[in-house]
Amino acid sequence: MPPSHVHSPPLYRLHRFWIGLILVLGAIFYANSFRGALVFDDDMMIAGARGMANAPLAVWVRPGPRTVGAATFGLNYLAGGVNTFGYHLVNLVIHLSSATLLYWLIWRTFQSPRLAARYAQAAIPLAGVIALVWTLHPLQTQSVTYIVQRYESLMGLFFLLTLACLIRGVDRGKRSWLVASLGFCVLGMGTKEVMAAAPIMALWYDRVFLAESWRELWRKRWGYYAFYLLAFGALICFIAARWSWISKRGSLFHDQMSPLVYAMNQGPVILHYIRLAFWPQGQNIDYGWAASDNLVSLYTADLVMLVLLILVIWSIWKAPALGFLGGWFFVILAPSSSFAPIIDLAFEHRMYLPLLPLAVLAVIGGYELIARLAPPHRTKLAGAMAAVIILSLGVTTALRNEVYDSPMSLWSDVVRKSPDNWRGYTNVGKQYAMQQNQRQAYAFFIKAYQLNPSDHRVLSNYASILETYQPNPALSELCYQRAIADNPDFVDARFNYGMFLFDSHRLGEAKEQLQIAYRKAPHLPELLEKLASIELHEGNHDAAQKYLQQDLALNPRSAKAHQLLGSCLEQRDDQSAVVHYLTAIQLNPRYVEAHNNLADVFVRLGRYDLAQTHLQAALALEPQNKTVQRNLAAVKQALAAPN
Structure with missing residues (x-):
């Protein structure tokens, strides 16, 4: 049976205190996140929609495993355009909702028969401290302050709701809660592919903390898990189809790294994540983490990972609660940090949910050590230590949020921490170009070109800066052509090359490039207006009028x-x-x-x-x-x- 649901008023007051503390401190330390600019993939997801002022929600929503997340961005855009306040508000609400839900889940888990004898008496403060550590940890900034990573945090919220509704369904014996759990699981699967781990962890949690045996679990909830199996299969099919499509475009998977090499390089990456969890210094939005050729360091890190995995497997039988924590960490990381060679080896937002078991282990470890002290001292010491750690994490989070204030500050931070990352130099160069500081833009674009002379983005930017800072029409045209050959679907290169041809009075060739760009991105105002200008110059007033009416329909x-x-x-x-x-x-x-x-x-x-x-x-x-x-x-x- 579940723990008693009839609580004394003091117990309710304690719950309200901790939930209030989570919400207040979360709001305080994330208050400066509202200054955060549109950065990195935000530009493609949100700023790229500047020309879609009257576009319907359907423009944002595409069938697949990210439909739900995309729809939230569409609603944000329809409500406030590219004003970042609304996006940051929704992101923070999602994060704090997950935090309060996490508090309840941890408290309820400590009340379970497996843990109650040891932790029930301290369940509320332990749950509160763990939830605060998770909420205020600087590792979470990439999932909260970096707007487009709402996909990760929203998926995390649905993941936790799936588990919470399962627990309520078992506690109260009502199928409606189980149906709600399935519903949230489906929503999560429509948000991000990592949600594929939810059915596994729900089943694992059920067996460790709710059911007394596998026989009882299957007898009472076989239909629930059968539906999970169907949803899991559907998601895997969606993922396979989407990844096949994306891999052909070369935008997600690393075409020069085998699954084995990718998996071997995840050992150092995961150890880096763990180090950041306990010492959050040196965070980076874009590590540009390259595959290592140092076999000694690779094998050492992978050996540590193997030992940790063996300990998790061992603890499944010997210490099931500890095994569940290890499983939570590795199973949720698996989709992005195992064998699928995603083009980026390391991103901090992947730790949004996997951070939880590390927070639990740290807090429980401290609790067990302090419990050995004499009663008069341990309560004060525990409170002081918790306060120092929580406030330190909060201040570090607020400082990390400041880096997101502008694209320049963010990408300058990347260049300082990852001096071999060509994307950092490219994006700093773009910011200088926007400031009309052509000399600095040229210096950063040249550095990006030296680091990665074959990438279509680098080539397009290099060609563009050559036009304005060191005119070399022949080299500019060659770079544009190489960029388009590297990625024929890259709209920026098509548009910039079209503009180059237009300025060179080669209107026929310019029109051809711009029309190709138009077919791939028909909502770009500058593109529509330039095509209209060419049609006007050629005397094609009807064609020009069509482009301009489309432009004004989207951006009146x-x-x-x-x-x-x-x-x-x-x-x-x-x-x-x-x-x-x-x-x-x-x-x-x-x-x-x-x-x-x-x-x-x-x-x-x-x-x-x-x-x-x-x-x-x-x-x-x-x-x-x-x-x-x-x-x-x-x-x-x-x-x-x-x-």
Whole structure:
């Protein structure tokens, strides 16, 4: 039978105290995460949607093992666009929800028949301290502050809900809780592939802490686990299909690393994770961890992993609760840290749930040591130690959050900690390029090129900076062509090459590259506007109008699109052209070209007074603009004429 559900008021007050403490400290130490910018894959997932202001939720949702997570980003975008506040708020709510749920799960586990005799009396403070250590640990920042890793934290929440509902279903003998458990499991499987570990851990937990025997477990809950088996099979099929598709695109799997080499290199990576769990210094959003050719260090780390695995297997029979902790660590890490050669060997967000057993072992280990002391001293010492550790973790988390304040600070941190990581140099170079600091951008792009001269992203960036800092058209074109050959689906290279060709007055070739990019990314405003400009230049007004109407349907506040549409409609529908020019000026009052073009329309309509007003506004903005000067002089001359 489960522990009694009728608690005295003091017990409820203790629960409320710890849950309140978890929520308050979590909110305090993650408060500065709301300053976090869009970084790394956030740019592809969220910032890349800037042109989709009116896009339906369906744009975000694709069938597969990440549909649920993608839908939450779509809802965030529909609610607040690319404003990061909403994304950070949802991420923090997910994390703190997991933290409070984890508190209940740990407390309930300490109350189970297997552990109650030893830990029931201290179950509440132990659960509170473990939950706080897990919540405030700096390793969690990558799953909370790095927005796109909501996939990991949301999957973690569904994982914990799956387990919690199973426990409630067994405690209360109600199938509705078991159905809810299955539902949350399915949602988790629609969030991230790691959820494949949930049925295994639910079954393991059931046998260790709930059922007295396998016979009892199968007799009472065979249907529950049969459904799990079906869901697990469906997820594996989805994963296999998705990974097959992604591997062909070369964006997830390492095509130059065998599963065996990948698995061998996970030994040092996992030991690094464990070191960070106990000493969280040297964190990095992008290690660029290369496969090691030092066989001695590899074999040593892998031997340590083998010993740990043997201890876990041994403890399954000799110390089942300890075996469950070891299983939790290795089973949840397995999808990303075993044999599937994912292109990145190490990422800290993979430790979101596997951090839990390490936190449990650390807190229980401290508790067992302090329990040996005399009663007058151990309570105060335990409280002081817990407070110091929890506050230290919280402060370290807040400091780590500051690195996410801007892409520049984040990628500069990567360059300092991983000086051989080409992605770090590429992204710092991009930030300098955005700041118009071409000299620094060139230096970082050159370093990235030296580290990885064959990558399509490096080649595209290098070609782009050559155009602006050290013009070398032949080399720029060669780099663009090599980038496209390396990855024909890379939209940035297609777009940048198209712009290069446009600026070189090779409009036919530019149009070809931009149309290929358009077929792959039809929601990019700059792409739509550049294609419209080419069509206008070629006199294809209908084609230009189609691109611009698509642009405005997605992003109605684009001054550039309104200005181009005004140019497209001139002489065919001057009244509509006036409306679009005025809208462009309203959106951007300093838009000289819109003022000048609107004046041309007013001249044709005989409204020289209005033409003069807009030309004077344009000249005030650009006093040296010769075209505006000539047009204004002509309008003044017309106004001075007798008729």
